[in-house]
Structure formats: structure tokens, C-alpha cells
Amino acid sequence: MAEAAESPGDPATASPKPLFAGLSDISISQDIPVEGEITIPMRSRIREFDSSTLNESVHNTIMRDLKAVGKKFMHVLYPRKSNTLLRDWDLWGPLILCVTLALMLQQGSADNEKDGGPQFAEVFVIIWFGAVTITLNSKLLGGNISFFQSLCVLGYCILPLTVAMLVCRLVLLADSGPINFMVRLFVVIVMFAWSVIASTAFLADSQPPNRKALAVYPVFLFYFVISWMILTFTPK
Amino acid sequence: MAAADELAFHEFEEATNLLAETPDAATTSRTDQLTPQGHVAVAVGLGAEDEVEENDKTSLLQEEKQQPGFWTFDYYQSFFDVDTSQVLDRIKGSLLPRPGHNFVRHHLRNRPDLYGPFWICATLAFVLAITGNLTLVLAQRKDPSIHYSPQFHKVTVAGITIYCYAWLVPLALWGFLRWRKGVRERMGPYTFLETVCVYGYSLFVFIPTVWLFGALALALSASGLVFTLWPVVREDTRLVAAVLLSAVVLLHALLAVGCKFYFFQPLPLEHIAPPPQAISLSPNTLLASTSPRTMVT
Numbered sequence: 001m002a003e004a005a006e007s008p009g010d011p012a013t014a015s016p017k018p019l020f021a022g023l024s025d026i027s028i029s030q031d032i033p034v035e036g037e038i039t040i041p042m043r044s045r046i047r048e049f050d051s052s053t054l055n056e057s058v059h060n061t062i063m064r065d066l067k068a069v070g071k072k073f074m075h076v077l078y079p080r081k082s083n084t085l086l087r088d089w090d091l092w093g094p095l096i097l098c099v100t101l102a103l104m105l106q107q108g109s110a111d112n113e114k115d116g117g118p119q120f121a122e123v124f125v126i127i128w129f130g131a132v133t134i135t136l137n138s139k140l141l142g143g144n145i146s147f148f149q150s151l152c153v154l155g156y157c158i159l160p161l162t163v164a165m166l167v168c169r170l171v172l173l174a175d176s177g178p179i180n181f182m183v184r185l186f187v188v189i190v191m192f193a194w195s196v197i198a199s200t201a202f203l204a205d206s207q208p209p210n211r212k213a214l215a216v217y218p219v220f221l222f223y224f225v226i227s228w229m230i231l232t233f234t235p236k
Numbered sequence: 237m238a239a240a241d242e243l244a245f246h247e248f249e250e251a252t253n254l255l256a257e258t259p260d261a262a263t264t265s266r267t268d269q270l271t272p273q274g275h276v277a278v279a280v281g282l283g284a285e286d287e288v289e290e291n292d293k294t295s296l297l298q299e300e301k302q303q304p305g306f307w308t309f310d311y312y313q314s315f316f317d318v319d320t321s322q323v324l325d326r327i328k329g330s331l332l333p334r335p336g337h338n339f340v341r342h343h344l345r346n347r348p349d350l351y352g353p354f355w356i357c358a359t360l361a362f363v364l365a366i367t368g369n370l371t372l373v374l375a376q377r378k379d380p381s382i383h384y385s386p387q388f389h390k391v392t393v394a395g396i397t398i399y400c401y402a403w404l405v406p407l408a409l410w411g412f413l414r415w416r417k418g419v420r421e422r423m424g425p426y427t428f429l430e431t432v433c434v435y436g437y438s439l440f441v442f443i444p445t446v447w448l449f450g451a452l453a454l455a456l457s458a459s460g461l462v463f464t465l466w467p468v469v470r471e472d473t474r475l476v477a478a479v480l481l482s483a484v485v486l487l488h489a490l491l492a493v494g495c496k497f498y499f500f501q502p503l504p505l506e507h508i509a510p511p512p513q514a515i516s517l518s519p520n521t522l523l524a525s526t527s528p529r530t531m532v533t
Contacts, residue, residue: 117386139309140316141351210319218355225362232369232386 069093076156079198085156086149086202094155097162098127104165105229117233126229130222131155138207138215145206154219157199161223164191165230172235184231192227196220315350315429323352330437333460339437340430340464348429353402353436360443361398365391367446368499390499401491402439406431409465409484416472426468434464442492454492458485 053061069092075084102123107116118126135150143150168184199219207215304310329343340346368390376382410428426434438460445453461484469477 115385115387115389118388122388122392137316137351137355140313142313142316210321213320214318214323214351218358221355221359221362228362228366229386229388234384234386 065090065092069096072156073159076159076198079201085153086145089149089152091148091152091155094131094152094158097155097158098124101127101158101162101165101226104169105233118229123229126225127155127158130225134218134222137218138203141207141211141215143203143207143215145203150203153199153202154222157195157202157223158226160191160194160198161188161226161230164188164227165233168230168233169235172233188227188231192223195223199223312350315348317347318349318351323349326352326437327440330440330460331456333456333463335463338464338467339434339460340426344430344433346430348427348433350429350432352440353432356436356440356443357398357402358395360439360446361395362391363443363446364394364398364495364499368394371500394495394499397491397495398439401487402435403432405487406435409480412480413468416476434461454489457492458488461485461488 068088068090072085072090072093075082102120105118105123106120107118131151131154134154135147138145138150139147164187167187171180171183171187174180196219200216203219204212204216303314326343326349329337329339333339365387369387372382372384372387376384407428410426410431413426438457441453441456441460462481465481465484469480472480
């Protein structure tokens with residue numbers, strides 16, 4: 001160190017420069033921080049994510065879930081071979097659709113309470129127990145889809161039939177007649193075909209090839225029953 | 237050489253009779269058909285070492301194939317081990333019953349499935365309710381005084397009736413046949429699942445002919461049942477056989493007639509039952525006044 005101190009002033013001196021001579025020039029000032037946290041990039045990302053969903057506003061949470069549901073609705077309306085419904089399954093969409101459909105279908109036209117259309121509970125039970133039965137059936141036949149993925153797909157594919165119910169209720173506001181019935185019949189048939197095609201597009205690939213028809217038939221029956229309930233709905 | 241006899245090709249009927257006598261062997265695997273339990277068929281020409289290996293292998297295989305307990309998923313999966321073509325073949329077999337052909341031996345081949353009975357019953361229940369509703373619609377077209385209603389409770393009634401019939405009657409039949417097993421030694425009764433399977437597939441014929449629900453469908457269905465039960469029952473005394481078969485046919489006919497009257501006759505029965513309730517429950521006098529009018533017509 002003593003040698004280094006002498007060297008800058010004297011260019012004629014032939015003494016060799018020691019190693020790391022310039023180090024002594026560095027002065028450590030007070031405002032460079034020498035402490036901090038060692039963070040692994042992955043961990044910091046997770047911590048960011050956790051704190052953001054805890055601290056985010058309710059509006060953000062709801063919008064995120066609604067956007068996910070809406071994205072899946074789009075996938076049902078324009079069925080392509082995609083994995084979105086299967087990968088990020090959720091049951092919000094099926095619940096919303098089932099409740100909407102059951103509310104619209106309940107107790108259509110009865111002079112006798114026993115003789116009318118289905119009650120709310122009956123529609124609810126048919127939809128959820130029907131979906132569970134179809135899922136169990138496809139798993140027992142050897143399909144490799146998980147339980148909730150299948151429920152998710154079957155629930156989301158009720159969307160076309162819910163739209164048909166809305167249309168039917170609007171059409172029924174006009175006076176009834178054969179044309180009224182034909183319009184409703186046409187709409188229900190188209191939406192039924194749409195539902196079956198959409199759910200088959202998602203579900204058929206998970207079955208072994210020699211049992212595809214066995215797994216698809218209950219889906220057909222399920223949507224047929226719901227379509228029948230929609231078609232026979234008559235308001236009070 | 238006894239082993240060479242076992243190596244010879246067996247006719248199907250013999251094999252199925254062998255199966256009938258040892259039903260436990262059949263339900264586990266098909267490859268055990270020609271090999272009696274525990275024996276090694278391939279003894280000719282092998283050294284002693286290989287024989288020991290074969291013994292170990294067969295005993296190991298039989299251990300592996302033990303049926304899993306009824307609380308596991310795999311147990312139930314074994315009853316859905318059918319392909320589309322097999323189900324269609326079984327349905328065709330039930331549509332065309334023939335006296336020589338035994339449904340259980342020929343079509344089920346001692347591998348009953350639960351897919352057919354379950355979904356055929358579900359389809360039949362919904363088809364009954366829907367067709368009953370359609371009948372009401374058509375009746376209303378002819379006679380506008382009939383009040384149309386969706387009548388959703390019929391779905392519940394249809395479902396309960398069909399499922400109870402398709403499961404409780406085979407249970408009773410199976411129980412009765414097992415009780416009588418002591419009388420006959422030659423051929424054991426069918427297992428419970430085979431009986432359920434036979435009943436389930438025999439109900440299929442009602443689905444396409446549901447409008448008629450007539451004598452033809454009833455005849456086809458009942459004859460299928462009778463031909464299937466005949467080999468099991470013919471060893472018994474004539475009286476028991478006759479009573480059993482006639483009871484089976486009678487129950488089937490009751491189902492057909494009951495469904496016909498409940499679902500397809502919109503006019504007399506329904507409007508007689510509800511009106512007292514309608515009068516007491518409904519506050520609307522207009523509705524109360526229409527029901528006596530329909531009773532009169």
C-alpha cells in the first residue's frame with residue numbers, strides 16, 4: 001500500500017505497479033447501499049402474485065373471474081378443438097346457467113300444482129345429477145377426463161339452451177298459434193344440436209375409440225330432456 | 237394323456253356349460269375357460285422347471301385377477317367393460333328372441349354389463365313421459381276443452397316405476413331361483429347381474445314401439461325373458477316351472493298395461509283424480525268451473 005501511495009507522483013520511478021493498484025482509489029461513499037435482499041426471481045413473482053390477489057380491489061377479482069367465464073362462453077359458442085375449457089375448468093359458469101334456466105323454467109302453467117312444469121329444484125337436480133351421472137358413466141367406461149373437467153364442459157354447453165329459453169320466452173309474449181310453436185321448435189332444435197356438437201367436441205377425445213358412442217349417447221339424452229322441458233314450457 | 241384332451245378344441249356349447257357350472261371362474265377372465273383352476277395345461281414336453289414356473293405364473297395371475305372390493309372404483313368399472321359393438325349386439329339379441337338361443341349364454345357370454353340396463357331404463361322412463369305428454373297435446377288438438385299442462389311429475393313416476401321394476405323383480409327372481417337351486421344339481425342359476433342384464437335389455441323393445449305399447453312389444457319382450465329362463469327352470473318340477481314363467485310374463489304384462497293406462501290415456505283417469513284438489517286449492521273460480529265440465533265430457 002505504501003508503494004502505491006508513492007507511485008502516481010513519480011513517473012520516473014521504475015518500481016513495478018502492484019496488483020489491484022487502482023483499488024485504493026475507490027472511496028466508499030455513504031450513499032451506495034451495501035445491504036439488500038437476495039431474491040430468487042421465481043419466489044419474488046409468487047410473492048407478488050399473492051399480495052396482489054389479497055390486496056386487489058373486489059372489482060378486479062370479480063372482473064377477472066367474469067372474464068374467464070366469458071372467455072369460456074365464447075369457446076362454447078364457437079366450438080373449436082381447444083383445451084381452454086378442460087385446462088382451466090371452473091364451475092361458476094355452469095352455476096350461473098343452471099340457476100338462470102331453473103328460474104325461467106319453474107312451474108310453467110298449472111291449474112293444479114302437481115300437474116305443471118318442473119319446479120326449480122327439479123330442474124336443478126336434473127341438471128346437476130344428470131351431469132354427475134354422465135361424468136361417472138364416462139369415467140367408468142374408461143375415459144381419461146377428470147370429474148370436474150367433465151362437469152365444467154357439460155355445464156358450459158347448456159349455454160345454447162339457455163339462449164333458446166330466453167328466445168322462447170320472448171316469442172311466447174306474442175299470441176300463441178302454430179307459427180309460434182314452429183318458431184320455438186326450430187330454435188330449440190338448432191340450439192340442442194349446437195349443445196350436443198359443442199360438448200362432443202370437447203368430450204369425445206377423452207374416450208377410447210371403440211366406446212365413443214357409448215359415452216356420447218347419455219350426453220345426447222341429457223340435452224334432449226332439457227330441450228323438451230324448454231319446448232313444453234307454457235307461461236301462466 | 238389327459239393334458240392333450242384339454243388341449244383339444246372345445247365346442248362353444250360345452251365351454252359355456254363348463255362356464256355355467258363354475259361361474260366364479262368365468263367372471264374373472266376368459267383365458268381361464270379351458271383351464272380348470274389350478275392345473276397347468278401345457279405339461280407335455282416341458283421340463284420340470286418350466287412346469288414349476290407355469291404353476292407360479294398361473295397362481296399369480298389368479299391372485300391378481302381377484303375381484304376388488306365393492307367399495308373401490310375398479311369393481312364398478314368391471315361392469316362397464318363393453319364396447320359399442322357389444323352393446324349393439326346385445327340389443328339386437330333382445331329384439332329377436334329365438335327358442336334355442338339363450339340370451340345369457342350367447343350374447344352376454346357370462347360377462348354382464350350395467351351400461352345397457354341403466355341407460356335403457358333411463359331412456360324408457362323419459363320416452364314414456366314425453367310420449368304421454370305428446371298424447372295429451374294431440375288429444376287437445378281434437379278436443380280443445382282439455383287443458384294442456386306439461387305434467388312434469390310423470391317423469392318422476394316413470395323413472396321410479398321403471399327402475400324399481402328393472403331391479404327389484406330380477407332380485408326376487410334371482411332369490412327364488414337360488415332357493416330352488418337345491419332341487420336341481422346340473423345347472424346353476426344366473427348371477428344377480430346377469431338377471432338384471434336380461435331384464436334391462438328386454439325392456440329395450442318398448443322404446444321404439446312406445447306409441448303402441450301393444451301386444452307385439454309385450455310378446456317380444458316376454459318371450460325373450462321366457463327363452464332365457466327356460467334352461468334354468470326346466471330341471472325343476474313342472475308346477476314350479478309353470479308358475480314361475482307365468483309370474484314373469486304376468487308382471488311384464490302388468491307393467492305394459494299400467495304404463496299404457498297411466499301415460500297414454502289423457503282423458504278419463506287424470507281428470508277424475510285432480511278435480512277435488514283443484515276445487516279446494518285453487519282460488520280461481522274460473523278454473524274450478526272448467527273441471528266439472530271436463531268430467532262431464
